[in-house]
Structures are given as C-alpha cells and as structure tokens.
Amino acid sequence: MSTIEVSPASPYSGELQQPVINDFSIQVATVNGSGSQTANNVLMRSIFQMGIPVSGKNMFPSNIQGLPTWFTIRASKHGYVGRKKEIDFLVAMNPETAREDVMKLDSGAAVVYDEPLKLDALRSDLHFYPVPFDKLVGPVCPEPKLRKLVRNMIYDGVVAWLLSIEMEEVRQALVRQFGKKKAKAAELNWGACQAGFDYASKTFTKADPYRVERMNRTAGKIIIEGNMAAALGCVFAGATVVTWYPITPSSSLVEYVIGYMKRFRIDKATGQATYAVVQAEDELSAIGMVLGAAWAGARSMTSTSGPGISLMSEFIGLGYYAEIPAVIFDVQRVGPSTGLPTRTAQGDILSTALLSHGDTKHPLLFPSSPEECFRMAIEAFELAEQFQTPVFVMTDLDLGMNNWMADPFEYPTQPIQRGKVLTAEDLNRLGGFARYKDVDGDAVGYRTLPGTNHPQSAYFTRGSGHNEKAQYTEREDDYVNNMDRLARKFETLRAHVPRPVVDVRTNASAGLVAFGTSHYALEESREQLRAEYGIETSYLRLRAYPFTEELKEFIRRHERIYVVEQNRDAQLLSLMRLEATPEELAKLRSVRYYGGLPIDARTITDDVVGQEKARQEGK
C-alpha cells in the first residue's frame, strides 16, 4: 500500500522514470544540536562501504543549538565530490525550513519527511514519503529523553530501503560510529534504524528513480576531514610547539593535533611530552609564541582563520624581516569581520600573500585534498625552516571541516631537514658567522639557536634595520641590501614550492586556473563544458604562491585564461596580475563565486560559457 500522493497533473504519474544509479545528492535538513550528525555519518559511510564515491558537506549555522542545519551527501559513480547544486533526495526533519527546502527542489526529487509537516500538499511534482517519526520512535526507545536523538536514526533505515542501501553496511557503519565503548547506544540506534527500514518496506512503493548499486571505487580509501589530515601532517612533520586561539573553522585542526600528539608523542620511557600545545589568549599571542619558539629552534605552528590572520599581521612582518620560520594554517571562511563564520571561502589570498606592513610577501600553499593537507603540512615546515620565513597553508572550511574520500596517506620518505642552523661544532670550524649574509647565493643566511654552547653563537634578532651581522643600522645601503636579499630569497623559493598540476589539451584555446577546493567543481565543469558545449579546456591547478614557471607557460599556450576562485575580488587573479606582462594580462579572465557554499560545477560552467559566448558575439 503506497501512501505516495502524486497528483494526476504530475508529469511523473503513471510512468516510471529511468533509474538514476549512484549519481545523486541527498540533503538532510535538521535542527542544529539535534544529534543528526551521527545518523548522517552512518548514511554516508554505508554508501561509501558499498564502493560508491561519496562526499559529505555540513552546512551549519553559527549557533550551538536550535538553528537549521543541512547535511548533504553526494554519491557519484564518476567520483565527483564537489557540491552539487541540485538536491535530488531530501530528508526534511526541520519544521522551520521544510517548506522552503521543498519549494527549492527540482521536479522529480524525492522527499522523506516527518508526517505531521504535511509537505505533500506543497507540490505535485515530487515523490513524497511521509514517516511518522514520533510514532515509530516510542517502541524502539523507551527512554523519552533519548528519543530526540534516536529518531534521526529512523530516517537512515527509511532512506536505506528507498535507495537500496544494504542494511548490513548500515549496521557496520553504525557500529563503527559508536565504537566498542558505546555498544549499548549502538544497539538502541540500530533498533531505530531497523524500525525505519521495516516501516518503509511495508508502507512505501518506490516511485523515485534514485538508488545505489554496489561498485568498487572506494576500496582502500579513507574518509577524513581536511583539518584532521593537516593535523596528522603536523604531528608527522615533527612539530614541537603548537599554539592556537579557538576560531571556526580552524579549531578542530589543533584539537586533532592535541589528540594525535597525546597518542603518539608521549615518550614511553619518561612519560614526557615531545611537544607543547598552548591555547593562547589571542591570535597575536599565538603567532608570537610560534615565532619565539621557532627562533629558539622548535618546529612551531598555529592554525586560524581570516580574523586571526588579520591579528597576526604585525608579527608576520617581524617574522618575514627577522627571518624566522613559522607555519600558519588559514582555514578560510567567509567575510570581512565575522562574516559568515560557518561558511566557506577563499577570501584571504591577497591579504595573506602580502600580509603586514612595509614590503612583505609570503609563500602560500594551496592544498586541494586531505592527502595534500597532510603532505603540504610537512612541506610547509620544510620550506619554513629551509627559507627561514613564515609559510601559510591556505585551506578552507569546505576542505577543513567536511568529509572527503582520500587515499591513505603515505608516510614521509624524506628525513626532516632543519635548514641552515649552525651548531657549536660548526662555529668552532668557522670561527663565527654573519646571520644575514648570503653565503650560498640562495639569499638564505645561516642562523644559530639560543642556547648553542659556544661563545660566538649569539646574534641579535630585531625588526629594526639590521646589517648582515644582525647589527642595528639605519644606513640606506644596509637596508636596501637586506631588502633586496629578501626579494631574492622569495625568487629562490619559486623553484621549491609545490608545482602546479597541469592538464593541457592540445585543442583547447581556453585554460582554466583554480586552486584548493575549487578543484572538484572545476573538474566536473570541464566535463560539462566538453559534453554540453563542445568546449575543450586545459586546466592548471595552482598549489603554491609564489607562482612557478609552469603558470607562465600555461598562460602562453592559451588564448584565454579563466581564473576560478571563491571570493568577490578575484584575489588570485590580482596576485597574477602583479607579475603579468601586458600580453598575459590581456588573456586573464575571472570566474568567481562567493556565496558561502562550496563552489559548484554548474556555476563555473555557466560563467565560462557566458564569457565565451560574449566574446564570440563581440567579434
């Protein structure tokens, strides 16, 4: 007996749509703080365990409890894990947003909803599956206090039946989610899940086209958040001093660092920590501690988001000029000021590249994936110490806080390199040193660490004018000499930062440039451009600033370059413009998205197609 009410006017009545297998998005709309995260993770993992590529994106408010939140799971047989603009399958649990959520759907979408909401009256072109959650939860959860949490698990069962997700996978995902210590809770939730499944199987007739089928595309993969990946990178990079000030979406990065440090970085023989983590009073202090620690020899880091980066500005200038290694993660979020603190952006690129006063510029690394969060964390420390300068790892909320499929991380093969640090033995041999002298022609001087057991080890670090011997000076020639060397150092860096990933198509006249999380939407967009519009494109994924020669070559080879980024002011493009020749400038175009959600393929495709058409019409 079906309870689906489909009006005769519906284009779907009476006819079965072509099944859509392993290529759709599910959105679960709940209330923040209602405990839906567990149910959502179990749902995502179940699909993942069936070998189908998935991604999970949590769109949450800046709120602890009570405001609406949406979790979107995308299943894609093609492996597309960027945000999909269209929602195909809605689980409407939040009375406040249910109406708007339903009205936004495209025709033919499916809606599982809490029966009393009576959403089926809103539209006649959708597939509705009403579920009496409150009635179902009672028998499976005798404890009234827990019902609010457990009722979420019922939709997992309902969705499992509707999408043909194997219940054994759901059970495994659930057991895994709760862990061995919470077996009782797992049992309770499994009961709810089964109740949902049973209800759906007895009540509904499958009418929507969406379902899953077992694949083999996730074997060996892991699911991980970017912040966790970056944290692991820091732990395996040998970071020893870690400082932070809590800020969304960066906090979990250091919280994961703390967890892994406690687990792997306590000396078993002595019980002592081989690290120090300090929650500082603010970001100014956090970066100050990082610089002080690095000056004294520690691999030190901090993690923050845009507002914290702004606060660190003065100290970063000191770090640049006094030449102190530091690693700073910027998990970017939306906005000047508080902006949209729980939404994603790539909005700190320009300000961070040139952060601070006077003439300053800093290397930025742009990870796109958890694997790169891990690897670039390690690379950032290597670069920072090799070049004695602050290095920024620019991730964003989408990468940092959302769930991503990834290949298991490879253990670092290169030993840790601490850069040019002179020991007491070196000083015996050399008889002394000049801290800021370019001895090797790479514009990087030699430093010593405080506490080096040698009478000639000391030098004086200062933000004020200094000569090669680190002595105070206000002389014009000394100052210019030092600034020119710093500029040469930045040039030397170009050959050492991660190279872009380039895919050049010989028949493409347009090249796309993107970085970070825009990558996923961009890859999908290239396919849309090719399949729907016959536009072949090349693609260069930037992985660092300063730019490397590959970017120049890429621009040279193409007539038009579309720089895709998630900010209003074309910040990466602006950085490119600073170095571009007039010929290169004429080729540069911009594609931007800055609404706070992860950029999606359709947005890029529409924009590129629009600009390509306008160009042709202009001719």
Add this chain to the structure above:
Amino acid sequence: MSTTATPPPKKLNRIGLEVVNYKGSKTTLCAGCGHNAISERIVECFYELGVQPWSVAKLSGIGCSSKSPAYFLGLSHGFNGVHGRMPSLATGAMLANRTLLGIGVTGDGDTASIGLGQFMHLLRRNLPFIYVIENNGVYGLTKGQFSATADLGSKLKTGVINDLPPFDCCALALQCGATFVARSFSGDKKQLQSILKAAIVHNGLSVIDVISPCTTFNDHEGSTKSYGYVKDHEEPLHELDFVPYYEDIAVEIPEGQLQEVAMHDGSKLRIRKLERDFDPTNKFHALEALDQANAKGEVLTGVFYVDTSKPTFIDMLNIADAPLGTLPESQVRPPKQALDEVMEELR
C-alpha cells in the same frame, strides 16, 4: 723606556669569564637614563653569579627600555620583538628550549598598555622567566606621552594633565599569578642587585618593576615625577640627593626606611623599604601594603612576594627534559606503524 708594565691579573668569575664578557654594545639611550643603570646591574649580577652568557636568551618589546638588551650580555641571543608582545615570544622560546635562562626587558608602555593582555597571561602561566619593567611613566621614543603607569594628576610638558589612575604592575602581578614580585629603583644599586640575583635563581615567573626615571621627558613643573613637584609636595624630598641628567642615579636606601628620591628630571619617587617583619609569602599583605603606600604617594620597593612551590608552565605541560626544538627525528616523527594505524581507523 722599555718598561713593559705587567697587566693586572684579570678578575674572573666562577666560570672563568671577565665582566667584559657580560657587557653589550654601547648604549644609545640618553645620558643619565635609569635604564642604563639597570643594564649595568644585569651585567654585574650575571657576571657575579657566573651564569654562562650563551645559555641566556634576552628579549624585549619596543620602546627605550626594549633597546636595552643590546646593551648587556652581548654573548647572549637577543630578540627585540614587537610592541607589547614580548611575553608571547618569551613563552615560545622557553617552550622550545626549557634549558634557557630567559630575561625580558619591557617598559610601562609595553607592559601596562599595548601589552597588558600578554603581560596578564604571562603572569597566569608562571613561565620560568625574568620579566623586568623599566618603568618611567612616560613614552620616551615618541617624545613624552603619558603611559598607563603615570600618576594621577601628573602633567606633561605640553600642559596635559593625566586624569586617569595608574596601573600598579606589582599589584597586577600579585593578583594574576607571578611567583616572584618585586619593585626596585634604578638608582638603588644594592637592592636591585639582590632582587635580580634572586630572580635569576627563581624557578617561575619573576616580575621586577623597576622605577627608572626618564631624564628627558619627565623633568618639568607639574609632573608628579618631577624634582620640583616632589620638593613642593613631599617633605622628605629635601633629604635626597639631586643627580643631574648626565649621570646615573645612585642612592643607597637602608631597608625599613622611607625615602623620597627626586630624579634630575624631577620625577617624584619616594621609596620605602618594607618592614623586616613583612611576610613575603602572603600576597594579601603585599597588596594591602601597596594600596596604602599608593594612597600616600609612596613607592614601596623590595620583594613583595615569593612562592617557590607553584608549578611552572613547563612543569604543567610535562615537556621533555631535553630542549623540544632540537629533539631528534626519532623522537618527534612517530613511526610508520602509527600512521598506518590511523589510516586503518578511517577506512
């Protein structure tokens, strides 16, 4: 005349170094500046105690006072940071290498204004570190603006009256967790030496607020720290020596007595030693005494509080005995098995 005079034997300290090994470069501060006297005391104390200079890290913020680390301990690593943020640099440095002996020099602008937040949190953490405030109530490098330790009613050269009460850095230190709190006067050689030496050996945060008169910007009619003001308003002033601006102030103050010292810029400094029965382990005694002295316009000096039992920040973090910064790779990079274990959990 071929008499080659035998040079006098060099005076060496217990680790075989001369006092010259503890000196820094030539000061560029004003002649007679109290900060120079403090630098000299630091040189003497480290020399006399036989501290190895290259095991010391000296840090500072920005301002006249923060220039002074260049003028002492030339064989120690130095770090002249940014205004008011020396505590964070010091915290990082001490965590990276817990074997360092750390000393920081700041001014009243650094400590009581722009860096008040960092100062308070440093106190809270009880970092093993010597924190010297060279306190003159005035911004020198920017040419004479009030600082937050300037006295109520004190007057600038421009005629501006300070209508805000001062922060008492020692009272803050007492309330917020420092485990060694003292106040001295740059001209009191003997007392400052004793306090500095105690701080050098103290395991915890030492705060030494040193009244260090500014000879250039606080020696005018109307300044509560001017010689004239002190002369007019405080009777004991007549007892004090006047020290001209081109000479350092050197006044011995017998313990247990009140003294008013007028700097040659006229700043009022009335220094009274604490009574011998004063209990430096009771911070409430100290706070009460400070409050009473401040109300009377007196400046109490001496050691207000010592607590040698409180765990330091290093203890609390339970960090390795060897410096974190130079631990070998085998101790800071977990083995492959650890990474594989985590990867397995995420599958």
